[in-house]
Amino acid sequence: MVRLLGGALGRLRSVELRGVRIPHNKATAELATTRMPLPTQVILPMHQHVGASCVPQVKRRAHVDVGTLIGHSDARMSADIFSPVSGTVREIRSIHYSDGRSDEAVVIVPDGEQTVDSAICPPEVTDYASLVEAVRHSGIVGLGGAGFPTWLKMDSDLSSIDCWLVNGAECEPYLSSDYREMVENPQTILHGISTCLDLSGVPRSLICIEDNKPKAIELLRQMAADDPRIDVFTLPARYPQGASRVILRNVTGRSVPRGGHLTDVGALLFNVTTMSEIGRFLQDGMPLTKRRITVMGDAIERPQNLEVFIGTPIGETLEFCGLKEEPRKVVIGGPMMGITQTELDAPITRPNSGLLAFAHDVVDRPQTTACIRCGACIDNCPMRLTPISIQKAYQRRDVEDLDELMADLCVECGTCSYVCPAKQPLAQSVRFARSFLRAEQRKARERR
Ligand code: SF4
Ligand code: SF4
Structure with missing residues (x-):
């Protein structure tokens, strides 16, 4: 299939689209987001992003409020961690990640009051440098699963950037968390985009959405109609349309050189929920302490999109959604790129967009046989x-x-x-x- 871009990017060449059509299984897409009540504890690992682990900034028995700084690193590639609850630090203990690494985690027991830290207020943003500095202290990381510190992505030389891409493809089966962001919070997405364009001087932004999400396409197109710099780019629903280099090539026709970055070819790419969080943070100044996840799978009684406090234990989240039977496989993320989770005491962290629990569906895999050279x-x-x-x-x-x-x-x-x-x-x-x-x-x- 061939697509051509018009407007400011019209000089770009046509591109061939690859990838596969896979069943979407997005049964939660039209269910409005529900909010999970306060968990019994939140567990905040000090590594919830690409880069250096944070160092705990609180001690055992300390009282913290919503938005209090909990973890910080002096390393450039890192992202601060904030408390999603008011309560007391019960312990700082070691935690094992599913990839075998271990680290520290701050465990907080909520007091139920949800008192907001008195330091929280909307950031003062007057130019691009102050915008980047504000986002640096927002705890926002790539929320599509990558976890790359957002401020660091923004802190690039933007002189050759001609397009700020916003990734709303959400091509992974089962997941509909980004879709709910687009239909529930289009204003904060557009506020984030227009502020970034205003202050960076990047001339244009394209919100890239697969064609199986017509409601989101229509809504964002209507709401962005007054701003000629912002448009919606529709992509065929194919997997893995949302992978950064794939979406870049399929939207702009550009390929990143080996060992290079998107900025080397004039583009920035942010996940749509990440952009929305920037818009929200600029308005209320509350750092990232909650996120929406899609909870699904054949073991789940009530599949849904759920707003959870970051650090909520997976087991409590599954309990809230109900289990039809004991899951044989629990996956954090989507079924294609997600990570199998064996510890149900482990918490939901910033980059997690899905929680899947399977009793049968994807668990019984057929035997591997010899390659038949089908290509x-x-x-x-x-x-x-x-x-x-x-x-x-x-x-x-x-x-x-x-x-x-x-x-x-x-x-x-x-x-x-x-x-x-x-x-x-x-x-x-x-x-x-x-x-x-x-x-x-x-x-x-x-x-x-
Ligand atoms: S996992 Fe890697 S090698 Fe396999 S299809 Fe995807 S990009 Fe290609
Ligand atoms: S060429 Fe071999 S390894 Fe590749 S898809 Fe066919 S059978 Fe599988």
Whole structure:
């Protein structure tokens, strides 16, 4: 399929769209967001973002309010953590992440009062530098799952940026949290965008939405009609449309050079809920302490979009939504890119947009068989990689071949595994291959 862009980006070339059509299973999409009551405790891990872990700024037994600073790091790549509740710090303990790492977590017991920290007030923003500085102290990170500190993304040289893309694709099955943001809070999304454009001088913003969300497209188009700088760009519903490099290529026709960033090709990309949080924060000054997650899966009694306090234990969230039967698999995020969670005491953190609990659906996987050389993994990879060759090169630990095959460009979308008729664990192999290649390249640099 070929699309052409008009207007300010009209000079860009046409692009071919790749990816797969997968069942959406977005049964929660038309359910208005419900709010979860205060949990018995919130657990705030000091690493809820890409970059350095925060250091606890409170001591055991300290009283904190809603919005009180709980974690901070002097490292540039980090994002402050704030209390979502008023209450007492019960303990600072170690916590294990699902990827095997461990860290500190601050555990707070709510007092039920939800007293707001007296320091909270709307930030004073007069120019782009003060906007970036304000967002630096907002705790906002990429809310589509990436967790990259938002202020750091904004703190780039914007002189060559001609388009601020806002990602409302939400291509992962089951998830409808971004969709609810678009239909429930279009004003804060547009306030965030117009402030960013006003102060940065970036001339244009495109809100990119898959064509299976007509209500959001129509609503945002209507509401942005008065601002000629903002438009809605409709994309075909294909997975993984929302991956940053995929959406960039499919909207603008531009490809990021290997080892480069979107800013190298004149674009910024923010998740739509992240942009909305910027708009909200500018109005009320409350840092990020809550977020919406989609709770679904065949083990869930009442699937819904739920606003949770960050740090709410997964087990309490599942209990609130009701379990039809004991889940055999719990996933944080979507079914394609999410992470299996074994500890139900673990908390919901900032980048989490979904919580799925399965009793049967996706748990029973068929046996892996030999590759039949059908080429489906290659034809459908959105990054035009050859996953089966990467898998074989990784099995040989062949650094040169992995480099040649550009294993580092994988966006971990899982499409290759999904389409493989032999059920080869391709995505997992490519993920390992990518880490292996990066580690070997790092070692080679250090030896030089
Ligand atoms: S190789 Fe990576 S980018 Fe390509 S389909 Fe597989 S997981 Fe997605
Ligand atoms: S999709 Fe599976 S069976 Fe087909 S070429 Fe790739 S690895 Fe082989």
